[in-house]
Amino acid sequence: MRALQLVGRRRPPELREVPVPEPGPGQVLVKVARAGACHSDQHIHIMAAPGPPPGLATEPPFTLGHENAGWVERLGPGVTGFTPGEPAIVYGCWGCGVCPDCRQGRENYRRTLGGQGPGLGGGHDGGMAEYLLVPGSRYVIPLGTLDPRQAAPLSDAGLTSCHAVKRSLHLLGPGSAAVVSGAGGLGQMTIQILRALTTATTVVAVDTDAGRLETARHMGADEALPSGDDAIACIKDLTGQQGAELVLDMVGIDPTLRMAAQVASVLGHLTIVGLGGGALPVDFTSPPHECSVASPYWATLPELMEVITLARQQKIGMPVEHFPLDHAREAYQLLHDGKIHGRAVITPPRMSTDVNATRTHRRPVG
Incomplete structure (x- = not known):
């Protein structure tokens, strides 16, 4: 599959061919519908100083994209409670599971290295690809009636x-x-x-x-x-x-x-x-x-469930601009220039029929 990967600090990301991941015990493979392009990608990686930022343990290459929604594709051994094809959003703070904050549900403030979520350099590839491997089923949250092609920004912006x-x-x-x-x-x-x-x-x-x-x-x-x-x-x-x-x-x-x-x-x-x-x-x-x-950082998993509820109730929504994966670098440049209306989301190649032009406006989520 094709993936947008960071290949070096202060270097533009590149499209590369990577293997489709296979879910292992406890893991979930998500077919990506959309992945958000976020300012933090630029601040932390693309425009950052050489070397990993404090608290991030992994050097490039890795796939960008920490705002992700899609459909459950395959379940690893031992995973229950999901149906293939079920729409879902991915909680992006993948904690270590053992520090005091993780044990209290505050995985956004985990104390150990290596717990950072997808696309932010903690050892996990993000969602700017056709598939995203999620290391634990608890990070996959059902969307119910929400369209995953619109919902990705809820996982970070919301x-x-x-x-x-x-x-x-x-x-x-x-x-x-x-x-x-x-x-x-x-x-x-x-x-x-x-x-x-x-x-x-x-x-x-x-x-x-x-x-x-x-x-x-x-x-x-x-x-x-x-x-x-x-x-x-x-x-x-x-x-x-x-x-x-x-x-x-x-x-x-x-x-x-x-x-x-x-x-x-x-x-x-x-x-x-x-x-x-x-x-x-x-x-x-x-x-x-x-x-x-x-200076708060991201949020807890229960708070993502609250955000999804607000979106289902149509109390919050976000205009999004869709870009094919081939035009992801253009999306980041427009984001840097302040020319994105709402949030920019990246569309995997197999979903390209959803996008009739490089920049396509859609209705807000919710």
Whole structure:
């Protein structure tokens, strides 16, 4: 089968011929419907410094793609509870299973090397190929009525957003405000999660792109503001000069982090999700007193089940742009240039009849 593989740090990925994997005991082979192209692929691998990033143990080559959905193809010995052809999504945090966090279900924070999930360099090939070998059946979650050709972004964009919001829900009561800095694919999902999980908070989107701001309004943002000093002043006015209880920076570059420190409230949460490589300015008064700063990573497996439920209830959805595997490198370039509407997903060769052009818009999941 053909696979999009990272062959070296700071080198473009390449299409290569690789064997179709055979599921062993406890494993599941998934026929890939779509695999998401994510900014983290670029930040961690394609644009990264030579050598494996901290916490990632594997050197190239390996197949990219950590946002995956498809159909159960074959079951390894000992696996029960699935039917071949059943639509499923793959939880991407493949833990070690033995550290304290894994034993408590927090496999996204496993303490040992080698537990990283598919396509992120922990010893496992990802889903930008025709088939994906999943090492444990517990990581394969049935989709029910959801179409796997649309659902792949739920496993990262939806899941990461859900986890980032849930840790701060206790702050989002009547009169509160939540600021989402960056209204791209991840920010759009975050806005929907906020709307689905809260009823009283004012959701403010901030971005440099007018089209993304319009999309943010459509997805539930109460305010959509162009980035800059005027946005900071407007957020201050909206919050009675107190700042927002929750600021979610989905970009993570110096200007957005400076803004986040200025608009967060005392005792609020400033959550850094974006991997832009910026630095948060910190001194005695910035961020505000007792403002908690966190950089959450992905989410737990039970939270993926919650995200799937929200999508089934049509409370969240994501516009996706489909690219054949042959055009995956183009998708990454467009992603880097900020020209993707929603999320980019890669289509394996045998599914190419689903894609009539290089860039094809489809309805949101849910």
